[in-house]
Amino acid sequence: MSSVREWSDDAGALRRFGLALVRDDRFVFDDVAAGVLIDKLFRQASLTLVDCPDGDRHAARVRAFAQFVRLYRRHARRLAADEDGGWVETPPGGRSSGSAAVGVRSLPLELREALLLVVLAGFTHSEAAAALDLPLAVVVDRLGRARARLAAHMRTARDAAAAWPQSTHLRIVK
């Protein structure tokens, strides 16, 4: 049987993953709203899981994350449909910060969930493929695209920050 400490570690990791996943700066803009949504999805993910063998903590962990991802996908699809925009992959515009958090939030959902599962939740590529219900090759492809986009985002933000003082003109008012 897994101890409550292990359970807490897994639940903490799921919560961290959830907070990173749902804060997309499109539907969820701040940590308070993200926390409310997380509580709802987290409760559903932890209580609507199907039976798994006792002691198989590993399978339970993958299943909990998979359930969370499914619930959030459904939630995001519903929001996108309500907005009459369909499933939009375009990240929000505006001046972006060079932080990793902003870069991750600007990624489309399918890239974000793969990257966060592997980097933040510590899943292997195979586990991430199982949790996302996708072939391994697709997950690896998404990871590569996510990392390339993230690198491009951070490079662009860095270049913009470097160019910023030269492009700003202060007018002297006597």
Next chain:
Amino acid sequence: MTGRADPAETLAYVDDCLDPEARRDFEARLKADPELRRQVALFESQNRAIRAAFGAPPRGALDLGGVANGNGARRVGEATRPADGTPRPAGAARKRSAAKPPTARPGPAAPGPTARRLVGLFALAAAVLWLGLPSVGARPPAALVAAGVSAARALANLPVEFVAAEASGPRLALAPPLAPDLQLVGARLAPGSQAAATLYLYENARGERVALLVEPLDEVAPAAPQRSEIDGLSVVAWTGAGYGFVAAAANDADVAALVVAAGADGDSLADAGAQRR
């Protein structure tokens, strides 16, 4: 050997998904290929940045080399920059003026020997209190204890919403702690101090209910188990790993068994004193 790695293999190396032999092969190629090293360094820096941005514990030791080198390079650049009077372009940072030699200012007088002794005695007393009395350390939030007691009083004897012994249908996949003398009955949702909480319910040999409230908490400091008696219930509360825990039952033995089963340090149970409402 070409030194050109498959992108999938590079990702697998960075994400620690290669078996030891493949990892050794990859590292051999890594030594010979500067472009591959640059790619791996970029991915690893992304991993560190993402983990740091979203509060995940870092994997392995922190790499402070980059920070130290960056600071060193910056200092070298500052030191070798000419201090002439060339005009500054618009928008450029204002130059620092030359540092003035420090002038002696009459400061407050240094504390005398008596004041130093008093400060030392105070620090010693604080340390003794901190170490000698566990109840003086971090405590679980009072609101958490109140939520646990309220949930135990209101819900412990009601039918559970999620039955532990059900062979089919939804089950609790994240296993609650199991004490040897307590039978897990199931769980209910309960209001916590800040968010929705799970109330696990057990029964002892006499059929009396024992409740364990588990609530996710943000930014909570770990606190050792604190025992108290509230409204005839024996209550133990503690926090850790981002969660608050409150165990409540009619007798101490059941609560203590649950605390031990939950992995908390039951030996250091601090008595918060009887609290009568």
